[in-house]
Amino acid sequence: MAKGLGEKLGLEVKDILIRVKKTKSQFGLAREKRIENISNAFGVKDESKDLIKGEAFFLIDDVLTSGSTLLEAARILKRNGAKKVFGLTLARG
Numbered sequence: 472m473a474k475g476l477g478e479k480l481g482l483e484v485k486d487i488l489i490r491v492k493k494t495k496s497q498f499g500l501a502r503e504k505r506i507e508n509i510s511n512a513f514g515v516k517d518e519s520k521d522l523i524k525g526e527a528f529f530l531i532d533d534v535l536t537s538g539s540t541l542l543e544a545a546r547i548l549k550r551n552g553a554k555k556v557f558g559l560t561l562a563r564g
Contacts, residue, residue, distance in 0.1 A: 472561065473531040482529070487519035488544055497540065505539040513547045524552035529559055536564035 477484035491514040497505050515523065530544050538558070545556040 472533065476531065476559075485519065485522060485528075487516055487522060488513050488547065489516050490514075497536065502537040502539070505537045506542075509539045509543045511543075513544050515547060515551050520551060523548060525554050527555040527557070528553055529557045532558065532560045534562045534564045535560035 473484050476482075490512055492512040494508050494512050497508060500508060528545075528548055530541050530548075532541050535541065535558075541558040541560070545553075545558065548556050
């Protein structure tokens with residue numbers, strides 16, 4: 472999704488986040504459990520750390536239910552120096 476959208480909008484797509492914790496499926500979990508489940512699940516690829524500082528990012532997710540996945544990914548980017556982080560989803564659950 473991100474690659475196609477990036478091409479349409481003329482934006483660079485960066486693959487900089489990695490999953491560092493195995494998580495349960497978010498499907499069917501209550502909001503509090505979703506937040507707990509996804510907490511500390513992402514990290515930044517070592518080779519990408521210098522690409523984050525002072526930059527703005529759009530995070531793309533297919534479905535927004537509680538927003539916990541986007542919020543956790545944004546938290547990691549901000550902690551690593553991102554200036555702004557925006558979220559874009561295609562559907563709401």
